[in-house]
Amino acid sequence: MNEQELFYLLALLKVDGVGDIMGKKLLQSFGDAQSIFKAKDKQLAVIDGIGSVLLKNLKDKSVFEKAEKELSFIKNNKVQTSFFQDESYPERLKHCVDAPILIFSAGNFNFKNRKMISIVGTRQITSYGSEFCRKLIEDLAPLDPIIISGFAYGVDIVAHQAAMDYNLQTIGVLAHGLNQIYPRSHKKYMARMEENGGFITEFWSDSNPDKEKFVRRNRIVAGMSEATIVIESADKGGSLITANMANEYNRDVFAVPGRVTDKYSQGCNSLIKTQKANVLTNAADLIYMLNWDIKEKPKSVQKLLFVDLEPEEQKVFDFLQDNGKELLDIIAIKCDFPIFRMSSILVNMELKGVIRPLPGKLFEVI
Structure with missing residues (x-):
């Protein structure tokens, strides 16, 4: 977003009655903030939620002075800005209907x-x-x-x-x-x-x-x-x-x-x-x-020579060391753990770097 676009967007956000939801409606209809200020009343009035009060507020010139002041602060302090349609804007936040149109960051x-x-x-x-x-x-x-x-x-x-x-x-x-x-x-x-x-x-x-x-x-x-x-x-x-x-x-x-x-x-x-x-x-x-994949962890995470295992983890480790790679269900049966508990134990052991998952819900000692 260039400086002029940011200026008009800041001005729009200072219009009384233009919140995140209404602001997005206007931007989607007119494309950019400058076009909103240039639009005629009859063009604005067709937007759901816009009444006479908001039409009047959109003509308030004082918002440009406020925008100029904030733009000066942004430039002088090297503040980063992210518009809700920018790639730099947090992806998950984009999907929240009331997410901010603009965020500032440092x-x-x-x-x-x-x-x-x-x-x-x-x-x-x-x-x-x-x-x-x-x-x-x-x-x-x-x-x-x-x-x-x-x-x-x-x-x-x-x-x-x-x-x-x-x-x-x-x-x-x-x-x-x-x-x-x-x-x-x-x-x-x-x-x-x-x-x-x-x-x-x-x-x-x-x-x-x-x-x-x-x-x-x-x-x-x-x-x-x-x-x-x-x-x-x-x-x-x-x-x-x-x-x-x-x-x-x-x-x-x-x-x-x-x-x-x-x-x-x-x-x-x-x-x-x-x-x-x-x-x-x-x-x-x-x-x-x-459902985070332990296999995505950085390669720098290595098995330690001396790892402190909990008694339940030690039982699973000993079983896998004696029997080689094995299915999750079989490990749970042989070690006498319920499946939900077995999954938790295996995740902890993966984090400690002593076992690794294989395709088909198989696990083996590293």
């Missing part, structure tokens, strides 16, 4: 053909939640997913930090413009995140982190991702809103179960109980439910 991104998951939860994360989050990301690291969250206190920042620690791309979706950071105490993480990932927002440089903007931000967190994971949550909170949005977008939702007496497990337990989320106990659950 960092180093590579979205193409990438696994993406959102990790959300309470700002009052417990040691249980923190340990689970870090372990989950550690176990997923061989599959190189992008970790998305909201850069807030608690679960969000733990997820971002863990992603950086395991050299994964991580993206913070902000509820304000790129001229500031909230919370301010997280400013120390910005440079490191922008090296491999960074920040995305739909909000302009004059936008402050108001309460309602966090709710709007959550639809981007849910929409960008293949799945949303709720680590911990009370019975109310933003993470539950994100989970509901993900369900509305027909995305997978996972929740980490906890004790019924724990305040910050109530939201997760409720999601599971009402069948709004799958139970998540480890990385294998996620990999199995999303």
Whole structure:
């Protein structure tokens, strides 16, 4: 998108009454934002949802001053922009009816053909939640997913930090413009995140982190991702809103179960109980439910000389070592595990680099 096209698009987005859905209707009808401003009232009036008030607002010249100011900020700060029809726009987000027409970003991104998951939860994360989050990301690291969250206190920042620690791309979706950071105490993480990932927002440089903007931000967190994971949550909170949005977008939702007496497990337990989320106990659950192919993991992941296997894994390893390659069903029967549990065990062993899958649901020791 050239500078002139961006200018008129910014102006359109500042027209009172032109939201993401109406804006897309107009753009689809007229082709570009400049043509919308040049259109006659009778051409605009045939668009479903346009009435006299919006027709009047489209004649408001002040939107061009606001667009010029924002365009200057974008150029002076080298802000990246992605129009919803651009290749650079996150693919899954394109399919959400209320996705932003334009997003602003700062960092180093590579979205193409990438696994993406959102990790959300309470700002009052417990040691249980923190340990689970870090372990989950550690176990997923061989599959190189992008970790998305909201850069807030608690679960969000733990997820971002863990992603950086395991050299994964991580993206913070902000509820304000790129001229500031909230919370301010997280400013120390910005440079490191922008090296491999960074920040995305739909909000302009004059936008402050108001309460309602966090709710709007959550639809981007849910929409960008293949799945949303709720680590911990009370019975109310933003993470539950994100989970509901993900369900509305027909995305997978996972929740980490906890004790019924724990305040910050109530939201997760409720999601599971009402069948709004799958139970998540480890990385294998996620990999199995999303049908991620372990064979896609980088070649740098090698079998270790000394691998700590769980007792169940050791039993399977010993069986395969004694009997050679074998079918999943046969392994389950011989090792006395139900199929669903057997699949989880095999995924964990693949992640540890001690077995590999073969065509026809066969497995063998590496």
